[in-house]
Amino acid sequence: MLGLEKKDFNLLMVVVALSLFAPLILNIFPKESAFAFFNGGYPDLMQRFAIFGIFAIGFNILFGLTGYLSFGHAAFLGVGSYAAVWMFKLLGYNVLPGLILSVVVAGLLSVVIGFVSLRRSGIYFSILTLAFAQMMYSIAYSDLFGRWLGITLTNGETGLQVYNNDPQILMGPDSSTVPHIFGLEMSSRLTLPVGPWEFVFPVGYYFCAIFLVISFYLSIRIFRSPFGLMLRAVKSNNQRMTYTGLNPRPYTLAAFIISGMYAGLAGGLLASMDPLAGAERMYWTESGAVVIMTVLGGVGTLIGPVLGAGTIKYMENIISKMNEKLLHEWFSFLPESLEKAMVWSASWFTGEGWHMTQGVVFMLVIIFLPGGLVQGSNKLFGRRKRKSTDDAATKQPAE
Amino acid sequence: MSEFILQILNGLDKGSAYALIALGLTLIFGTLGVVNFAHGALFMIGAFCSVTLSRILNASYVTIDPTQKDFLGNPLKVKSSYMESWFGPEVGGAITDWSVPLAILFSIPIMIVVGIAMERGLIKHFYKRxxxxxxLVTFGLAIILQELVRGFYGANPIQTPAPEALSSVAQLGGSLGLEIVYPAWRMVYFFFSLAVIGGVFAFLRFTTFGMVVRAGMADRETVGLMGINIDRRFTVMFAIAAVVAGWAGVMYAPINAPNYHMGMDFLVxxxxxxxxxxxxxxxGAVAAGFLLGILESFASWERFKIFDGLDQIIIYLxxxxxxxTRPRGLMGKKGVMED
Incomplete structure (x- = not known):
């Protein structure tokens, strides 16, 4: 169906179901219960799941298929955000022009960066993309082009936002003053109280989720296409591919541009949810974050990046919300000295220490589970045997 | 003319830091074949060695002096440092004043332990990956080290002054008829880094140990076949690289107040x-370090300015x-990382 094999179609349906029922699944604990803290079903977080899912899916098309590790993908995300906010400033709050422009601009930028960076491979490629991204960050942070042209382009440290005196030429007198799609405001939501539960269905989230499903579908098609096969050939043996008379560069460049456009779309969506864009979105540790998401989920797998992005964003939100007062409450059943010790050691990993948890999780995954969560669950559910026979069949190249 | 020289000097201190860190990175890469993203963290740990030592040396206790009264009529609390009470005011004062140079010694065991722990505990298992x-794994480690430092020292930069004798400005070029005013500590930093770089090169060039290491860099397998335990020597080189990065950080502390993310900033x-x-x-690493440092300083020179903010992107450009144009870099060798 939809040009997919049955297995892939089922996977797509899983993603559709998950994103459709996310507000229910993520609000599994009743509102007043002790575990309500772990509910992730508030609009802001769910939007991030979808947006960073898109970002990671795109990154996986490059890293998972071709093996080229880009350390500069945050640049595309940031550029996408800036482009979208500029559309809000010039045209009005309808998100559609902004999203289109953000994808186009990120695509153009990735043509330039990809064309230059892909002349090298391996660690050189990583460092070239890193250098480009840091350059873009510096340019945005000090609004270099803006100062050069004598206008405000990125608004430097403050970040770009929409002001009252912006032209917004498509804005009618009664148009809404928050991002919307043909009048349907992104921030509007439907709240549904069911007994002790309270479910929130935000418009913005579902808008992002539609894009997530489309992105996921496209990525399945790419993975299963002859083009995807070429990209895998780049990863497994670049040299042999060249010897068979194929030029790998157009393929890798295409993959780079596609993943850049995914990142641009994610950036545009970020700006559509909250019409702001700042340079800190482009800092190189942000590029590292998307690598972490993809690796955590499982590089080169279809569902992995979505899982990884969801896990990381959930952990980031929940763990950084845990403060010392809460920890004291949780450990209050212990004797006092033990309680203090527990709170002290837990406070390293919670609240502001969230980055510590991130680093630890990340290292553990790389060391013990290089295939990410997908590999882990395969091991857990005993699909390993079938998998390994599969691998044996595919991994035996004709020498 | 004097302005021109001043620009060069301005570039030297940053260039020295780049050169020292890049030297360590290249050593690790050349010997172990590992790309170490946690090297910036070693630089930062070095800087915090300075902070720690200066805190230890400035440790003081409070005594109540009943003979004196403060303006509220309470007995005056007198703070006196342990160093001064143990060694007398002059020697003790000198020791606290010279805490940053003393931290060079203080940092050696710390950096060696950190370096060896890192290599044996983690990086060893990643040679074949x-x-x-x-x-990715060293990036994760860098995040953890950075968070540990933030946990212990807080997020704000910590001022760590240089010794008073060296924190003044130096008048240079008087005999050439030039008026150049330049912070003395930055000159110290430059000569210190030259000495360290010279030391590392001499160690590799003129000692038997260095010879074996160079042989191992060229052809690890053959050296191993000769019955030499090359792995252990490479571990030592990792420790040396860690010490070099640590020293770069120790001496950099007075130039730029250490904060927990300085390692990440320098790493890129x-x-x-x-x-x-x-x-x-x-x-190549040393030359490029100084070159890019100086280039950065020239790009920020008013007279040279092509457009605003060029200094922030010149290195990347x-x-x-x-x-x-030169895919192997300025002095790159053939066959290194070309797959």
């Missing part, structure tokens, strides 16, 4: 330096141009 895995630039110099080439 792809470079992407090495990058150091990688660019390594690549520009040529992956695996020690002289130059790196991109060099990598495209």
């Amino acid at each position: 792809p470079h992407a895995d090495q990058i 630039l150091s990688f660019v330096v390594v690549v520009v110099g040529g992956m695996g080439s020690l002289p 130059v790196a991109i141009i060099i990598l495209l």
